[in-house]
Amino acid sequence: xxxxxxxxxxxxxxxxxxxxxxxxxxxxxxxxxxxxxxxxxxxxxxxxxxxxxxxxxxxxxxxxxxxxxxxxxxxxxxxxxxxxxxxxxxxxxxxxxxxxxxxxxxxxxxxxxxxxx
Amino acid sequence: xxxxxxxxxxxxxxxxxxxxxxxxxxxxxxxxxxxxxxxxxxxxxxxxxxxxxxxxxxxxxxxxxxxxxxxxxxxxxxxxxxxxxxxxxxxxxxxxxxxxxxxxxxxxxxxxxx
Numbered sequence: 001x002x003x004x005x006x007x008x009x010x011x012x013x014x015x016x017x018x019x020x021x022x023x024x025x026x027x028x029x030x031x032x033x034x035x036x037x038x039x040x041x042x043x044x045x046x047x048x049x050x051x052x053x054x055x056x057x058x059x060x061x062x063x064x065x066x067x068x069x070x071x072x073x074x075x076x077x078x079x080x081x082x083x084x085x086x087x088x089x090x091x092x093x094x095x096x097x098x099x100x101x102x103x104x105x106x107x108x109x110x111x112x113x114x115x116x117x
Numbered sequence: 118x119x120x121x122x123x124x125x126x127x128x129x130x131x132x133x134x135x136x137x138x139x140x141x142x143x144x145x146x147x148x149x150x151x152x153x154x155x156x157x158x159x160x161x162x163x164x165x166x167x168x169x170x171x172x173x174x175x176x177x178x179x180x181x182x183x184x185x186x187x188x189x190x191x192x193x194x195x196x197x198x199x200x201x202x203x204x205x206x207x208x209x210x211x212x213x214x215x216x217x218x219x220x221x222x223x224x225x226x227x228x229x230x231x
Contacts, residue, residue: 004159033218042121042205042221043160056216088158096215105151105165106219110158 025093
């Protein structure tokens, strides 16, 4: 049973460019969240998608946008890249059972390491 | 704004030692407290704590929550080099509609020396 898969694993971009990161959730999961983890920091919540809609958003500018597809996979897009966007971007998924969401802990992918030069 | 503070931020001990990692939080509408272990990239789930005073155990790891004093501790006994990792805690809060984006602490970077 494949867990959460992310691509690409590493990428290098220059300032001002745009990037798209991809995530396939664990089988049976339909809720996808994205986190940004800078060096020496804990993961920071970017947004969460459920039923192809953004359910919740963290404190990130509009340059960060996302999408969820009917097969539950998701993309994270970042426009006008800044040096400070260099980080590990983690995707996490869980079952979207609203009645019992507390028991459905997140499963994380290995992340996409973005370096902005 | 939700606040999560973990201490120490880094810790170096020798194999066989016992360590205690701390997590304090200030959040609105607390539901549960999660602990994750991050070895290289993907954080892996350790514990979810919802009730005060009830210890959860998994092998040499155990954790307990104090909802009155707003903190949790993670204990690791008889540490092994494989325990070297970043340990992250995050309180879950209730926002309605299933939204549960987590606020993580900075983590404790634990290094176990042979």
